[in-house]
Amino acid sequence: MSVVMEKGIKEKFRMSGYTLTSQRRAVLEALKASKGHPSAEDVYLLVKKKNPRVALGTVYQALSVLEEIGVIDSKHWSESPTRYDLNLEEHLDIRCRRCGQVSEVPNVGLGDLESDIRRNTPYEVTRTMLVVEGVCPGCRGKEPAAR
Amino acid sequence: MSVVMEKGIKEKFRMSGYTLTSQRRAVLEALKASKGHPSAEDVYLLVKKKNPRVALGTVYQALSVLEEIGVIDSKHWSESPTRYDLNLEEHLDIRCRRCGQVSEVPNVGLGDLESDIRRNTPYEVTRTMLVVEGVCPGCRGKEPAAR
DNA sequence: TCGCAACCAGGAATGATTATTAGTTAAATA
């Protein structure tokens, strides 16, 4: 059961000059299939189930193209691989420092922070991202061992 | 000319049980000497000038001890090594995506964000950090090539 | 001074990611 490819995605590919290949489509579908925020490795494992010939490098390359044309978003917590996400709305994610799981913090936004920052620095701001880390309810009490 | 070691630092070492060795002291002084936010490698290079026998691994270990006992702070931007800082006050840093230089954004704080986050997630929040990235005035116009 | 635990140098190992290269596919053109 192949997922319906949204019109906007095809459009973004057309405008960017990149081609929507089967591998890139597969990466996108893997991202849709996984509820959380998968790492490149996670995506790779999912994609490999359907097509065992794809290489991890191809997944990385596809993810970078998808991010470049604005179809997906990536976030990075230290001591953990980069996570990818189809949700392009501004939203806050928190990562459990024990199990590594990422989930959303609802009802909290960056507010005026972004414009405050732009006003107070001579830099040309290209990205602001709030990294939040904690211990999820399931891991409380348990001992370390995240990845 | 050795830098005067603050009382608070010695105290923190005593309370933690770690010993304030010459290597750890050297790391601390390197951090004081460098104005910006040096990476482990930067610190290593500085420390090596005085004592060429220190190993990079030792610098990493010292930095992690210093952070653990609350003497220094670390920040991490993706695609760039972790940066270390003696300034323990809450402050915003911005990193140039071209040259990698880190500098402070004055007059902007996280405000009530932190408590908003705690209110809206079942996680036990251990850390929140605003990652800001941009292009510094000196790099504007120039082509990529950061590290 | 002896013994033990913390420390350290040096170097190997790891994990995530990027680069390289040669072969494949797909789009553009004739």
Place this chain on the structure above:
DNA sequence: TATTTAACTAATAATCATTCCTGGTTGCGA
């Protein structure tokens, strides 16, 4: 439609930051 050309991909090597390991010090407490 056949040909040319550029984009893409698989496989694998290389890189970079960081951690781990090992055997040798050091320094403090008994």
